[in-house]
Amino acid sequence: MKKLDREELIDGLRELVRRAHASGVDRRPSHDELKAMEGRSGRDERDVAHLLALNGCTNAEEAETILDRFFPGDALNDRAYGVLLAIFETGLPMVPETPAHIDLH
Numbered sequence: 001m002k003k004l005d006r007e008e009l010i011d012g013l014r015e016l017v018r019r020a021h022a023s024g025v026d027r028r029p030s031h032d033e034l035k036a037m038e039g040r041s042g043r044d045e046r047d048v049a050h051l052l053a054l055n056g057c058t059n060a061e062e063a064e065t066i067l068d069r070f071f072p073g074d075a076l077n078d079r080a081y082g083v084l085l086a087i088f089e090t091g092l093p094m095v096p097e098t099p100a101h102i103d104l105h
Helices: 006-022 031-040 042-054 061-069 078-090
Strands: none
Touching: 006 031, 006 042, 042 078, 061 078
């Protein structure tokens, strides 16, 4: 199983945080934002599930540890923690095998 390197993980977490802010975690979304989010149902959860699987997380506490390492003091709100628990209850996706290295030189 391939583990993400630090930069890939940070980039993934930044994208998740960006999406969380864009989806209105900190505030009530406007009508236009709600309309724009309608087609995204479940997509963020699948992205998070794949990131968790790729990093070998097996429970919510491990996921919170990763979050705290990169964003100290930023705790998950109740809704986000509930989504995280649901992801683990449903089960993480299988991690594909890493293809063999191809030397292009």
